[in-house]
Amino acid sequence: MEEEHFEFSDEMLRTLESRVVYAPDEPDGLSRSVSRGSYFRTWTMSLFITAMLDNDSRSGSDYESSRSARQSTIASDCSLAPCASFCDAEASDHLLQDAVQQALPDIDLRARPSESLSCISDIWQCPHKLCGVSLNLLNLNFEQRGLVRKFSGSGTAMLVKNADGLVCLRNADPWKYMRYVDAIAWDHLGWHLHRVHVKFWFPHPENSYRGSPGWWWDDALLRRDGNLEREVTKLEMEHQQSMRNWMIDKTLSAAARKIRRARARLTHWRHQALTARRDIAHRMFGDQRDVIDVGLALVTLIREQDEDPQPRCYAEEIAYYRAVEAEWEAQPYARLTMQWSMPARFSLCLSSEIGAALRGTCGSQATRRSRLALHRHGLAIRQRDASMDTNIDPYTGEVESDTSSVMDVDVQPIPELAPDCADTWTIIGFAAQAVDILGLLHFESSHLEDAGLRCLIRGQGPDGNISYMWEHSNAKKILREKSMQGILARQNEEASRQEAPFTTASRVSVIRELDPTSAAQLESDAVEVMTSVWNSRRRNERTYLENTRRLNLAERVIKHWEHGSGWKRTQERSISRHLNSPSA
Incomplete structure (x- = not known):
């Protein structure tokens, strides 16, 4: 934010600089009728106006105010955790896909087997090269008939005998007929996957499809292969931890973005409030209004700004997401792996x-x-x-x-x-x-x-983690070098020294407000400073009068010297002798 310079009136400047104040009826002469109470009132109001219009680093904003401060990049304003819609891909997915490809190479399990048939008389053949199982729709074998009874719940719902006395599927509903063909074929493909500890699921043929087939590891079968089970378990645990870390990072980043957005809006509002205060003071000083009138008008404006609910809403939003950050940072699973305070350029592997x-x-x-x-x-x-x-x-x-x-x-x-x-x-x-x-x-x-x-390990930090830092093995020597490395090291050291500590108060912009506590403190400070300034002013006046008296006396002595005996002594000797002769 650019620093704005405000021009005060002459009366206010004289008061703040501890100079005498001219009376309204005597603008060009020194007023001897200005009482201590009037001077104190003007002094206090001048301090109040200065405090309300000040925007130094402590009472101003610590966040850059921009015209686009109200433009938010957050899609939702009320979401606590980040919204995410994704398909959870397990970390051990590549092992699962390798097992599926080994059992059924180059086969699309999500494709419907009935799509490869052109008519009812076609025969579905298992796509595996070494498997000779086939599905004759006009002559179902014993296992296929049992599977149809299992799906339909009865032996006559989907099974009929044709003119040749062979058992086949009922084709009254062609869509259900094709779904049962898919179910019989998918059940056979599931048998191939069962041999590699993979469980295959497909939609029930009685209802319309609402999803595609899926497959995953069969835990009961996976326990038979200890090595594969340990590898899958390890990858799944790593994946779960990465998902936890992802959720924590996304939640913290979302909360941080919303805090920055609220702070930007709060800073924008406070900048406008400060601008309004300066505008009213500038206009009134331009209309030749005195300090008291400007101060009273400023008090009225500040009270109107205090009733505005927007800054309170922004402050509550900041406090709310501060609590969200603290809650998610304290999750018990937030530190299931080694946490590093600095980014590592090499992957860490314990020996x-x-x-x-x-x-x-x-x-x-x-x-x-x-x-x-x-x-x-x-x-x-x-x-x-x-x-x-x-x-x-x-x-x-x-x-x-x-x-x-x-x-x-x-x-x-x-x-x-x-x-x-x-x-x-x-x-x-x-x-x-x-x-x-x-x-x-x-x-x-x-x-x-x-x-x-x-x-350099410094012990245990407040968060319970190991507190450490990386430094050069010969840091003192490098800091004294005149090389480019030494210059960069000194710049980095100075930047580290000037970093402000992270506190809640330092991250929220502050503007001075008018309240009874601050007004009482301002009054007490003004009384203390006013007493010192008034006494100093009186001493200065006495010193001024004494110096003036001595200067007047010195001026009279000089004039007497110039027009009296001093004038005679400065004349030429001959003239002086003539002036001193009796005849003269």
Whole structure:
């Protein structure tokens, strides 16, 4: 927002600069009739006008006001979470599709099998090359007749005998007839998918189609293949976590956008209010109105602005979405994976020995390196007690009842920090801190050590996460260098120093309002300053009178010297001798 300069009246400037005020009936002469009460009233009103028209960095706006501030990019104004309509694609979808392609290669399962038939006498053949099953619509076999009875609920609803004594489908309703052909063919394709642990679903032939066929993993069959089940479970858990993170990020970003929109509207309103205050003061000062009249008119305008409901609505909207941000940031599943405060340029992968030390997979023991890394930050590793029948989530620290987890190693504080090691796992998120510390150490030693960066771990932050920062291994030397790298480092350091702390008050623009509390404070401040200024003015007047008296005395002495004995002494010697002679 551009800074606007307002021109005050001469009376107001004289009052604010602690100069004497001219009386209205004596504009050109010094008024001796201005009382202390009148001067105080003018002084206080001048301070009030200055405060109400001021827009410095503390009482003005901290958000850029634009003409398009009311243009919102949010589709909905009342939605709490982001609106999303999408088809949930599982993370293990590629494994599922590979299994389907292996069982039925190059076959479109969503296509209707009846579309490949041109007449009733056609025979549907299984598209699998090694399968010889066929569907003769004029002669259904025993399994196909049983399937039709299962779908129709009776043996005569869709089954009839033709003139040759063969059982076939009833074709009174051609649409239902084609749907039963699809059902028989799809049921056979489902048998092929059943062999690869995939469950195939298709619409019921009794009703019109409202969707296409679908397929997914059969949990009961998937348990027979342990390796495939573990891989699918792992991918599904990662997908669920990514969906949680996506929902949290989208919700927080939507709330942030709505906060920015409300702040822009609030700033726009306050800018207009401040402009209206300046306009009325400018017009009244231009009409030669005194400070008291301008102040009273400004009070009336401010009270009218206080009754406007728009700023309160904007402030309530900001407070509401602040609460939404705080609620979603505190979700218990918001930190199921390692959270990094800075974007990483390399993918973080824990080394095998650190992973073995933390999880104890395959019965491997913690190595000396991982033990030293944990001991460096006040942690120790011990093997899990066989009597313990609960598991701990390695990311959230929550206790789980499932004993089939791969978590076989317990991370505990050293005895000096926590003597009661049996209750260590009751600390929520303790294992997550250990994961963060080990990951940061690995990230530093394996990826960024060659780049000259080191990780400075400062402890646990207010949010419960590990607080850390990346800095140059020789930062002091670089800050003193005269190279381009040193210049950039100093600029970055100075920018970091000047960053204002994040507070709710600092993000909401502020405009000074008129209320009894602020008016009383303004009056008390004005009385204090006025007393000091009045006393200083009186002292200045006494000093002025004393200096004037001395200057007048000095002027008389100088004039006497110039026109008296001093004039004689400045004449030439001959003239002076003539003037001093008796004859003269």
